[in-house]
Every structure is written in structure tokens, then in C-alpha cells.
Amino acid sequence: MASAPDLLRCRADFPSLERRLGSHPLAYLDGPAGTQVPRQVIDAIAGYYRTCNANTHGQFVTTMETDLLIGETREAVAAFLGAGSGREISFGQSMTTLAFSLSRAFAREFGPGDEVVITELDHEANRGPWLTLRERDVVVREVRLRPDGRLDPEDLERKITGKTRLVAIGWSSNALGTVNDVALARRLSHAVGAWLLVDAVHYAPHFPIDVGRLDADFLLCSAYKFYGPHVGLLYARPGLLERLQVDRLRTQESTAPDRIETGTLNHAALAGVKAAVEYVASWGEGTALRDRVRSAMDRIGAQEHALARFYFDEVGRIAGVRRWGPDFESGERAPTVSITIDGVTAASAARRLGETGVLVWDGDFYAARPVEVLGLAEKGGLLRTGISMYNTREEIERLLAGVTGVAAGR
Numbered sequence: 001m002a003s004a005p006d007l008l009r010c011r012a013d014f015p016s017l018e019r020r021l022g023s024h025p026l027a028y029l030d031g032p033a034g035t036q037v038p039r040q041v042i043d044a045i046a047g048y049y050r051t052c053n054a055n056t057h058g059q060f061v062t063t064m065e066t067d068l069l070i071g072e073t074r075e076a077v078a079a080f081l082g083a084g085s086g087r088e089i090s091f092g093q094s095m096t097t098l099a100f101s102l103s104r105a106f107a108r109e110f111g112p113g114d115e116v117v118i119t120e121l122d123h124e125a126n127r128g129p130w131l132t133l134r135e136r137d138v139v140v141r142e143v144r145l146r147p148d149g150r151l152d153p154e155d156l157e158r159k160i161t162g163k164t165r166l167v168a169i170g171w172s173s174n175a176l177g178t179v180n181d182v183a184l185a186r187r188l189s190h191a192v193g194a195w196l197l198v199d200a201v202h203y204a205p206h207f208p209i210d211v212g213r214l215d216a217d218f219l220l221c222s223a224y225k226f227y228g229p230h231v232g233l234l235y236a237r238p239g240l241l242e243r244l245q246v247d248r249l250r251t252q253e254s255t256a257p258d259r260i261e262t263g264t265l266n267h268a269a270l271a272g273v274k275a276a277v278e279y280v281a282s283w284g285e286g287t288a289l290r291d292r293v294r295s296a297m298d299r300i301g302a303q304e305h306a307l308a309r310f311y312f313d314e315v316g317r318i319a320g321v322r323r324w325g326p327d328f329e330s331g332e333r334a335p336t337v338s339i340t341i342d343g344v345t346a347a348s349a350a351r352r353l354g355e356t357g358v359l360v361w362d363g364d365f366y367a368a369r370p371v372e373v374l375g376l377a378e379k380g381g382l383l384r385t386g387i388s389m390y391n392t393r394e395e396i397e398r399l400l401a402g403v404t405g406v407a408a409g410r
């Protein structure tokens with residue numbers, strides 16, 4: 001396998017990396033909010049409009065090619081997630097939209113006396129849709145977030161009971177980088193016959209996923225977090241979508257994966273999703289797409305982790321900086337690092353850094369609950385740095401110099 005500097009050749013594929021702000025090249029450290037997109041994905045989207053823009057299930061060439069493309073995109077995403085077949089993959093506008101569709105179906109399935117378990121660490125997209133089930137007198141329980149940025153495993157065990165119908169847990173936190181013990185959630189939910197739904201939006205860009213091995217009932221992620229366009233992705237265990245009363249038109253197919261897909265999909269974006277999976281896979285080895293995805297994700301993850309760890313260690317030496325979430329020794333970490341700086345709000349720090357072309361996010365990133373629980377909501381939240389496959393040590397050094405200046409009040 002080639003060494004890490006070879007992976008950085010990917011930078012030549014991302015046109016937006018050439019952009020400058022005055023004299024400053026842009027350092028995109030905002031990947032958890034959406035990564036940049038390589039030329040291969042941009043070309044696939046434009047190519048769809050140029051050559052086969054049509055609706056589905058017709059009798060002429062462009063519609064037939066569109067059907068083929070959608071099927072191939074499902075297969076590519078199945079390879080990305082380790083699903084058994086493309087028929088286990090549905091598309092939607094976003095992860096949040098798909099989660100709300102599922103929640104309306106769950107509302108028809110669950111009732112008074114049933115319980116759902118969510119967590120205090122999750123993004124609102126993996127909380128809000130399930131909290132609406134309270135309107136159906138479903139009890140929604142929240143697993144406690146500890147001050148160290150990890151979920152309390154004993155609380156998880158306590159809250160999953162014989163009444164639990166669904167456990168909805170994030171695989172990795174987009175705010176703190178914590179990687180959760182989803183295998184434990186699976187064991188506990190299995191033991192009581194509850195469904196396990198995993199939000200893999202923040203996990204998918206950084207780790208290989210094997211949904212079959214995880215044995216999740218539902219897994220959601222979003223292609224724009226791994227070099228693709230804005231499309232939400234849903235894996236559903238075979239047979240489960242057919243069992244659910246999802247919102248659908250009678251003209252719509254009644255079987256998975258189309259069953260939960262309302263209206264016409266964004267076909268051009270789906271061409272981009274397929275190209276994004278193939279792009280990631282192009283950095284791996286093997287013959288089958290699945291093998292290439294896995295080895296590429298191992299390689300991308302290793303490079304990102306080395307850089308994130310460097311930032312985590314160095315930023316911790318700056319006076320007035322506090323790092324949030326587990327350390328890298330724990331192994332329970334995505335390459336996403338959030339800090340606070342004494343006496344400086346995250347927004348003003350992000351603005352200062354942004355003026356020098358260093359792009360980092362501030363606030364709660366829709367992970368409002370963990371930010372509240374950690375007592376940071378009134379203080380303006382966190383300053384978040386996310387590492388993607390195209391980020392360099394030089395960019396992190398610019399960020400560190402910027403944070404040093406902000407913390408010193410310069």
C-alpha cells in the first residue's frame with residue numbers, strides 16, 4: 001500500500017482547494033458540515049444533465065439509462081456500507097428527511113406503553129424525529145452524556161428494557177468526535193427485541209462500515225459528508241420497510257427500496273453519489289468495489305487520525321484552550337476536535353480564523369443537546385475542526401498559529 005503523501009495527491013482532484021481569500025489559500029477544516037467535492041463527482045453530475053436527463057420507468061433510451069444509474073448507485077452505496085444488495089438502500093433529500101419519514105411510520109407502529117431510547121450526545125436529526133413519538137404517548141428515554149464526552153454505558157443498559165421498541169444512537173458525534181459503542185447497543189437491543197437505528201452521518205467519512213456485521217436494522221448517512229452531493233442514504237434490513245406504514249402514494253412502488261422514496265429523486269445528484277463512492281474506492285486496493293472501499297477507508301482514516309491527533313496534542317499546549325471529548329488514546333475517536341478558548345466565543349474565534357482563510361465551524365452544529373448538557377450553550381458552543389482526506393499538516397499549522405493568536409488576545 002502506498003504511503004500517506006500519495007493520498008494527498010487527491011488534492012489535485014478538488015477544484016475548490018485552489019480558491020484563495022486574498023493572499024490566503026482556503027483551508028477547508030469544515031468537513032463535518034460537508035466535504036469538498038472532487039472533479040469526478042462534479043463531472044458525473046454535469047454528465048447526467050448532458051446525456052440522460054429523464055424520469056424513470058419509461059420506454060426510451062434516457063429513461064432506461066436513468067433507471068440503470070439509480071440501480072447502480074444503490075449497488076455502489078451497498079458496497080460502501082457493506083449491505084447485502086442495492087435493494088437495501090433508499091435515497092432521500094437528507095438524513096433528517098429520511099429520519100422524519102421513518103418517525104411517521106414508527107408513529108403508526110408504536111403506541112402507549114412502548115418506549116424509545118435516544119441519547120444526549122446525538123445530533124438533533126437523531127433525536128427530534130423520535131421525540132415526536134411522544135405525541136403518540138410513546139415514552140422517549142435519553143441516555144446520559146458524561147462530562148468526559150462519552151455516553152454512560154450503564155445508563156444505556158438501564159434504559160433499554162422489555163418495553164423498548166427502538167434504540168436510536170449515533171455511531172460518532174459530530175460535535176465531540178466520540179465514537180459510541182454501537183455493538184453494545186446492538187446486544188442490548190437484540191436482547192429485548194428492539195430495533196437498532198444508527199446515525200452514521202459523522203462516522204461514514206472516516207471509518208469503513210460493515211452494516212451486516214453491525215447487524216443494524218436501520219442505518220442513515222449523508223453523501224455530502226464523504227465527497228458527494230447532498231443526498232440522504234438509508235440502509236434498512238430486508239423486509240422492514242415493507243412492514244412499516246410509510247407515507248407513500250398509491251402510485252408508488254410498495255416494496256423496498258422505493259417504498260420510502262416519495263416523489264422524483266434528484267437523479268443528477270445520484271450520479272454524483274455513485275461517483276463519490278467510486279472516487280473513495282479509487283484510493284483503495286482490490287478487485288471488488290467493496291474491497292477497494294474498505295481498504296481506501298482504512299487508509300483515509302489513518303491519515304486523518306494522524307493529523308487530528310497532531311492538532312489535538314498541539315492545541316492542548318496553548319494556554320486558555322480546553323479540548324472537549326475523549327482523547328485519542330481511548331480509540332473512541334473520529335478525527336474531529338472541538339475546543340473552547342477562555343474569554344473568546346467560538347463565533348469570534350471562527351470569524352478571526354475565517355479572515356485568514358482557515359474555515360472552521362462554531363456553535364453546536366445542530367448537536368444542541370450535548371452542547372447544552374456540557375454547559376456550553378450560553379457560552380456560544382464549540383470551535384470545531386474536522387479533518388478530511390485532503391487536509392494537510394501545513395493547514396493544521398496555520399490553524400494552530402491562528403488559535404494561538406486568538407487565545408493570546410492578539
Ligand SMILES: Cc1ncc(COP(=O)(O)O)c(C=O)c1O
Pocket residue numbers: 032033093094095096097123125126170172173174199201202221222231232365366
Ligand atoms: C451526526 C449527524 N447526524 C445527522 C446529520 C444530519 O444530516 P443531513 O444534513 O443529511 O440531514 C448531521 C449533519 O451534520 C450529522 O453531523
